[in-house]
Amino acid sequence: MADSGTATLDYEPLAEGGLRLVMKGTLNAAGIQQLWRQVMRQVAQSDPAALEIDARGVESLDAAGMALLLELKAQQEQRRQDFRIRGLRDDLSDLMKLFDPGPPAPPKPGPGLLVRFVHRVGEISHGVLVGFHTQVNFLGEIFVRLLSVLVRPSRLRWADTFLIAEKAGANAVGIVALMGFLIGLILAFQSAIGMRKFGAEIYVADLVVLVLFRELGPLITAFILTSRSGSAFAAELGTMKVNEEVDALVTMGVDPVQFLALPRLVAAICVMPLLTLFNELFGLIGCGLVMRSFGFPVATYIDQIQEAASLGDLFGGLAKTFVFGGLIAGIGCLRGLQTGKSPSAVGDSATRAVVSGIVAIVVVDGVFAVMYYYLGI
């Protein structure tokens, strides 16, 4: 189709509003790309009652040439007007019959804009509610399985659990520590700007340690775990779903939730508090570095944070991380098991796992904040 084409075209009016197109030469892609728009415009302008193609001079015809003739034919048929081709070589004519897709199907009349808008809003709202229902259902189901593991620990696949814990936990220590260090450092510098006005730089330590222990430590770690491991869980399980491995488990009588989701849940619940501790420790080191640069001795800084934060602050924050870990793994696994069949399905599941994970973490964190306020923690 890339050969250069030498096609020529002439228009001759016929009696009673007809039009004759005299085509000559090689009708191929190279020639047609020049002629296509010109022919279509000419035919549209003259709106002929009958269109006749004189193809006696056509030497060869490729798919593009055929497409031009067939498109003209389809247009004439749509307008219920005559179309005929004269003088086309028999072999080319037979070839055209083979390729002729017939007139395109008329577009189906769709509903109006308002109806479509209401329909779409309804569809999205329904999707959100059903999604929330499924999520709560799944988390409930998996929590019950978790309790059954507490009663009978042998039911859990421990080898898998340790492997997942290593991938989600041990391998994430570097990034969690780095993020903690940087957050501690940034937080200290930013708060020092305000504190300096009152000559109260020493209280930067109080602020950072409380924020880290109570909020940022668990939250930042949870975000890292969601984006690192929640998406990985969804992608792993999604790929297994696409490869029908999940179906194979079901037909072998193995419960996919027990086999796939539970080890991930237990691993995430176990590694989340440990990662949070790392995050907070390195956050304090980052803050310590800034305090040292302000001229405070290390011992003063340590004394200050010991005074400012209680064990209640530390454990209050850590208590949340168990729930966050469960949410991250639960949502990641659910999204993985919900994966569809299209090639983009696994990517969609991973994205949805991260988005729903982050939303769920922030919502639950809010619930904890209200709860701790009333409990005085």
Add this chain to the structure above:
Amino acid sequence: MGSDAPPIIQVSDVTVGYDHHIVLKDVTFEVRAGEVFCILGGSGCGKSTLLKHMIGLHRPMAGSILVDGTDIVTAEGEERRALLGRIGVAYQNGALFGSMSLIENICMVLEEFTSLPRQAMQAIARMKMKVVGLQDAGDRMPSELSGGMRKRAAIARALALDPKILFLDEPSAGLDPITAAQLDELIVELSQTLRITFVIVTHELASIFAVADRVIMLDKERQTIIARGSPEELRDRSDDPWVRQFFHRQSSSA
């Protein structure tokens, strides 16, 4: 068909493999213009690997592969691009782009190789869909198709640029006998009406007899061609025990 035709593909002393592992060595054969040529062999004998070398996806360890007068191993730039415009490939699972409708799948190839107006490309795409019998499925997404339809759509996309040679990797694998037979009929029809040369990798006996003019047979142990000729010749006259087993559907213990 094609018995006296000039060769359109010449594979000479080709050794193929991955890393340092040789799959086939010193393979020589030619495909004549207009014929339906099948590459046969058991699982893991290197059929698909050989096909991937013939379409330029991999470089052979040794030897040359001339496709329509161009050495696909050494061709680069415009020469290689021009050659790719003259061949079409339909992969085993269709390899249709899942985010595009069938018409868009075909238009994408046309956009890459021609400067036709959009309307012309869509008209061509509809024609190609008609040839494979999918004229009503143009707006569907690949995920909405059955296995047989997906293979047809893959052939339609491979036909987009009016190729001289069409390579098909296991076209009837995973299809029911009726759908497979329909696909074989399509291959014969395309071969006869459009005079396209077909190179087909397969191990489906029924398909081989339905479509093939000539075949070569590869063997995993001997790492080379162990038989060549028409399917009937191989079935009736081959002395090679493996070839006889293959054509008479016997297991090695039989």
